[in-house]
Amino acid sequence: MVSNQEREFLSGRRVAYLATADARAVPHVVPVCFALSGETLYVTIDEKPKRTTGMPLKRLRNIAENPAVAMVVDRYDEDWSRLAWVELRGQVSIEPVGPALEALAERYPQYRAEPPPGPLLRLAVSDAVVWSAGER
């Protein structure tokens, strides 16, 4: 369940940072684009598998081993009293782009010109942490 406060903060940010871990608990983190559609959070994985190895991306291999992820969205400001972030944790599933395209294209004009090839991650949020420097 994503609160209205979290939803508003997420809507105002363009990039999130998605952490996955493999079965040996070795973490991996990358910038990602995302969109909320109702209670569902979609994350795009719009790079192709590495041409050199033909291997699927590390984050997809990690998710196949371990669907637990964490995602953070933040506001940085040189006035540190304005720092804030929202971390969402949960389990992801790998899905084709399908109906999430509308929510993504609404946020990112870039996807209107060139839709993400997919797959997408669909995050079922089980836990959210909201932090802001102003509330320390």
Added chain:
Amino acid sequence: MVSNQEREFLSGRRVAYLATADARAVPHVVPVCFALSGETLYVTIDEKPKRTTGMPLKRLRNIAENPAVAMVVDRYDEDWSRLAWVELRGQVSIEPVGPALEALAERYPQYRAEPPPGPLLRLAVSDAVVWSAGER
């Protein structure tokens, strides 16, 4: 070993995103400040333990269980041909602020006014991934 290209990119960015995982491989990710001093990367953890529980921060508990971390620094731009990021992976140790303060205060005037209370994380980089949209 941090390459000159990675070093230059890192120097130009203000925030990194640090992913840790607990022993059950559940990831956690937060924005952090950082500084390179020679070959050593320092990351600040400048929040106090939660007053409500007296528990150390989740990222410190994760590191005690599992010192493997990943950290990403990125450049976002609405012109997606300018997207770029550097991910560093390795093992961290927990240290007092000590001599890292100089490197941190050089990058962040905020720390000159109020030094981070510590502890710090010291990251021994074992692996780096550099990605830029221009090189796809």
